[in-house]
Amino acid sequence: MYSQCLQESLHFQVLWMRIRDVETQEILWESQEDMTFSEIEQRVEIPVTCGGIIREIKFSSFKTIPWFCMEQKLVFKGKDLNKWSFESSHSGEKTVTAMEIVRIPVDILSGEISMVTKFTVKDYIISINKLRFFRK
Numbered sequence: 001m002y003s004q005c006l007q008e009s010l011h012f013q014v015l016w017m018r019i020r021d022v023e024t025q026e027i028l029w030e031s032q033e034d035m036t037f038s039e040i041e042q043r044v045e046i047p048v049t050c051g052g053i054i055r056e057i058k059f060s061s062f063k064t065i066p067w068f069c070m071e072q073k074l075v076f077k078g079k080d081l082n083k084w085s086f087e088s089s090h091s092g093e094k095t096v097t098a099m100e101i102v103r104i105p106v107d108i109l110s111g112e113i114s115m116v117t118k119f120t121v122k123d124y125i126i127s128i129n130k131l132r133f134f135r136k
Contacts, residue, residue, distance in 0.1 A: 011061050012059065012126050014034065014035040014119070014129065015035075015059060015060055016030065016031050016035065017030070017057045017058075017129070017131075018057075019044055019131070021052075022050075022051060022054050028044070028045075035127075036127045037127050037129070042132070043132055045133075046134070046135060055115065055117075057070075057117065067121050068087065068120075070118070070119050071084070071117070073116045074115055075115070075116060076112055076113050111134050114130055114133070115133070116129075117130075
């Protein structure tokens with residue numbers, strides 16, 4: 001259940017997201033707008049030479065958020081491949097990097113793999129966004 005009122009009262013915001021090449025650290029994709037609640041699925045193109053990616057996300061809130069959770073799922077053809085979560089009480093700005101996100105051969109990327117990142121407080125969703133990966 002999405003709670004815009006809760007998200008606004010906590011002053012929660014996803015400031016940016018980045019996808020980097022795991023070996024070269026080169027930025028392959030970076031959000032160009034507020035990603036707090038993006039209805040639009042973002043298209044991310046990964047070069048064939050890339051051996052894996054790192055996802056970085058920076059978010060902030062002005063108030064302490066008890067029971068805060070960030071959950072990320074990697075989905076292939078509708079099935080969960082990988083699930084990663086981060087839980088804490090949170091306030092201020094925080095950058096979270098997940099190192100083990102994609103170690104899948106780039107040649108199979110054709111829009112079948114997506115990454116869904118959801119921020120929750122207890123059972124309430126305060127932010128959700130989705131990236132879909134394609135071969136460049």
